[in-house]
Amino acid sequence: MKRFIIAFIAAYIFMFAWGWLLNGVLLKDVYAETPNLWRSQSEMMSLFHWIIIGQALLIFAFVAIYASGFAGGGVMAGIRLGVLLEVAAIGMRLAIYAIQPFPGKLIIYGSASGLIEMIIVGAIVGAIYKPTAVRAS
Amino acid sequence: MDWKKFFIAFVAAFGFLFLFGFVWYGMLMHGAHQEVPTLLRAKPDFPWLILGHIVMAFFFTMLCVRFVPAGGPSGCAMLGIVVALIYAGADLITFAVQPLTTKILCGWIVGDLIQFAIAGAIIGAIYKSSSPATRYVPNS
Numbered sequence: 001m002k003r004f005i006i007a008f009i010a011a012y013i014f015m016f017a018w019g020w021l022l023n024g025v026l027l028k029d030v031y032a033e034t035p036n037l038w039r040s041q042s043e044m045m046s047l048f049h050w051i052i053i054g055q056a057l058l059i060f061a062f063v064a065i066y067a068s069g070f071a072g073g074g075v076m077a078g079i080r081l082g083v084l085l086e087v088a089a090i091g092m093r094l095a096i097y098a099i100q101p102f103p104g105k106l107i108i109y110g111s112a113s114g115l116i117e118m119i120i121v122g123a124i125v126g127a128i129y130k131p132t133a134v135r136a137s
Numbered sequence: 138m139d140w141k142k143f144f145i146a147f148v149a150a151f152g153f154l155f156l157f158g159f160v161w162y163g164m165l166m167h168g169a170h171q172e173v174p175t176l177l178r179a180k181p182d183f184p185w186l187i188l189g190h191i192v193m194a195f196f197f198t199m200l201c202v203r204f205v206p207a208g209g210p211s212g213c214a215m216l217g218i219v220v221a222l223i224y225a226g227a228d229l230i231t232f233a234v235q236p237l238t239t240k241i242l243c244g245w246i247v248g249d250l251i252q253f254a255i256a257g258a259i260i261g262a263i264y265k266s267s268s269p270a271t272r273y274v275p276n277s
Contacts, residue, residue: 036175039236047233054229061222069204069216084200085223091192092224095158098186101178 004067007128011121012059018120019055022113030106037102062118063125071131078126082118089114139264143202146263150256151194157255158190161248169240176235197253201260210261217257221249 023031031038039047062085070077090111097107162170163181170177197220201213225246232242 038234043236044234050229050233054226054233056226057229058223058226061219061226065204065216065219080203081200084196084203085220088193088196088200088220089223089227091189091194091196092227094185094189094192096189098182098184098189099178100176 003129004063007066007125008059008063010128011063011124012056014120014124015055015059015117016052018113018117019051022117027106027109030103030109033103034101034106037100059121062121063129066122066125067129067131070126071129073126074130075123075126078122078124078129079119080122081126082120082122083115086115086118089118138202142264143198146202146260147195147198149259149263150198151191153256153259154194154252155187155190157248157252161244161252166241166244166248169238169244172238173236173241176237194256197256198260198264201257202264210258213257213261213264214254215257217253217255218250220257221253224249224253 038044062081065085066078066081070081073080093107093111093114096102097104197217200220201216204213204216228242228245228249231237232239
C-alpha cells in the first residue's frame with residue numbers, strides 16, 4: 001500500500017507538471033486559434049479543482065491496473081501498460097475529433113504528447129511499485 | 138496468445154462500442170449535446186469515428202487479454218470499469234476547459250462506465266484461453 005501511494009504521488013506530480021508545460025505553455029497558441037471551443041481563463045481557474053480531481057482519478061486508475069495485473073514486470077511492464085492505454089485513448093481522441101471541430105494539429109500534438117506522458121507515467125509507476133514477493137526476494 | 142479468439146473478441150467489442158456509442162451519445166444524449174452547438178460539427182465525420190472505435194476496441198481487447206488471459210467476463214468487466222475511470226478523469230479535465238454542461242459530463246461518465254464494463258465482459262466471455270496465464274507475475 002505504501003508503494004502504491006508513493007507511485008501514485010510521483011506519477012501525479014509528473015502528470016500535473018507535464019500538463020501545465022504542454023497545455024499552459026507549449027500549446028497555448030494552438031488553443032488560441034479556436035477560442036469558441038474553450039472556457040475563458042477566469043472560468044477555467046474557477047473550475048481548476050476538476051482538473052486536479054480528474055488527473056488524480058486517472059493516475060489512481062493507472063496505478064490500480066498496474067498493481068493488479070502488471071506488477072512484477074518493472075519499468076518495461078509499466079511502459080507497455082502506458083502505451084496500451086494511451087493508444088486506446090488516441091482512438092477515443094479520433095472519435096471526439098469526428099464530432100468536435102478541433103484543428104487536426106491539436107489531435108496530432110495531443111496524441112504524441114499523450115503517448116510520451118503515459119510512457120513516462122508507466123516508467124515511474126513500474127520503477128516504484130513492486131509487489132511484495134519481488135521486494136522480499 | 139490465441140489470435141483467432143482475439144480477433145473475434147476484438148470484432149465483437151468494436152461492434153458493441155460503436156452501437157453503444159450511437160445509441161447513448163448519438164441518440165439518448167442528442168438533446169444534451171444540442172445545448173452546446175458550437176462545440177459540435179454539423180455532421181459527424183464518420184471515417185474518423187469508425188477508425189477511432191477500431192483503434193479503441195483493438196487496444197482495449199489487447200489490454201484485457203494481457204491483463205486477464207483466463208479471467209472470464211467478470212475479471213474483464215472489472216478491468217473495463219477501472220479503464221472507464223481513466224476516461225472519466227479525462228472527462229472531468231475536459232469539463233474544466235470546455236464549456237460543457239454538467240448534464241453532458243454526467244452522461245459521458247456514466248456512458249464510459251457502462252460501455253467499458255460491458256465491452257470487457259464481452260471480451261472476457263469470448264477470450265477464455267485454456268493456456269496457462271501469461272500475465273505479468275513476479276518471478277520469486
